[in-house]
Amino acid sequence: MAKNRSRSRIPVLAVLYIAIIVPIIPILMWSFSFRWTYPNLLPTWSPRAWDYVFSQSSIISAIGASIIVSTLVTGLTLIIGYPAAKALGTREFKGKTIVEIFILLPAIVPVISAVMGMQGIYLRIYLSDSLLGVVLAQTVFTLPYLILGLAAVFKNYNMEYEQVASTLGADRWRVLTQVTVPSIFPGLVVSCLFAFVVSWSQYLLTLMIGGAAVNTLPLELFALMTSQDYPVACAVSIIFILPVLILLGLTSKYLTTNGVAKGGINQI
């Protein structure tokens, strides 16, 4: 039986590696190309795209804007969502399923369905065409991921430690920083990472709420794709996914062992 398994393993692994690695090839090659005419298998190599990316101020400022927006969104999402995640993870109460579905709504309702009305309302409350408006709009869409992920982490968390600490005289702040956060830390990091990634890749929402005022990296990338400047678009794509992959590398062990994917889904 063991032999049987290893025989079926090789084709499965081959398909997995091809499916994930082959799509990286054209992005890498185009980013180092000057021109690439059919049917050449290799492009005319050139560092033009990379020179352009690092000298073009609009791209550099878009990287900065993306980092600022996604960091603010992640922080705000954590502050707003943390108490809700703790309540959902550690308590049973009436109407819990309805609350869960309500919180899940922004993750499942298509962005296009919500964003038209959001544009109108945000305009009325002076949030459109501003950084604050974009941050608040993105926070709505990152909340479900953070809350459901973190709630799952809290499911396996023992509340008694908190009670012991407070009986021993620790105030709320000390319980939070010295008991709760250390014991849920890996799950907390993965949940924040999910929120960051969801914010980092928003295109349509930023376009329609931010207008011309907020130019993040996805907006820059779509402008490049529309003008069919593939070499620069590919260089920007690589810059775009690098921080995310570094974060994945740091946290990948949490993803499969005790992380969000498992808990977040088991919880429901």
Added chain:
Amino acid sequence: MKETKTWVMLLPTILVISILFIIPLIYTVLLSLNFFSITSNQAISFNAYVDILTSSSFTDSLAFSLTIALISTVASILIAIVVSMTLRNTFIGRRLALFVYQFNIPVPHYVVGISILLLFTQTGLVSRWFYAFGLIASPSSFPVIVFDQNGIGVIIAFVLKFFPFIGIAILSLLLTSIKDYEEQAATLGANRIQRFIHVLFPMMMPSILFSSILVFAYAFGSYEVPFLLGSTYPKALAILAYQKFTDIDLNSRPEAMAIANIMTIIIVALVILAYIQLNTMNRMRARQNGKE
């Protein structure tokens, strides 16, 4: 230390989602019913819905988006099960395989879309490989995979993104809670196929159902991927809605809102059905556990 009330803990989230998300959704419904119209005296009008539901461009788009979402979800589930079943056993090189498996999870959908575009257009990289091996004589004899009417390019991009997402959920389940049950079944004489059908698959169902709903909703409502890879006809619903919304003719705005609301209704109905199903499954499992 007094315990904080549950509703106080939930309040910030519920307020933010209500004000910044639910109110806009209600506003969209009112706009689609021409509620704020200055030109007509009529209180509400269903004209936008009548116009939309009787136009073939909408019904074709609806069929297109539903088909694409369904095919990419089902294909992703099947691939996810096979890959996760393979990766749960230990073997040399498993750590690398696990890293590769998770690689696409944080990569944005449209970056995957860009590489599908560069790979599969008629002058794309795969077409060049085919040409080099003499399989095709000119780029025009390469099959139309991107910008095609069946949305094959869009489906490929979605599947590459979705199968790791569903798969990691299945895998972490396989690595922990299910193992004991499976061993018990094996001791009782169940073979591999019986164990899969009667033990593993039913236990995977809640995870698969939940992640599939997220994935299906995403594929159904995505704007970016069909923008990069979709055909001019039929358009994905999100593209059709966006184009009507940004049309110079302001009369097409209520139609855009009507499309948006129909999309919301379809997705919310699906999720409620899925939750009812999940609750039934959980209750059945609780009852079975109670018997033991």
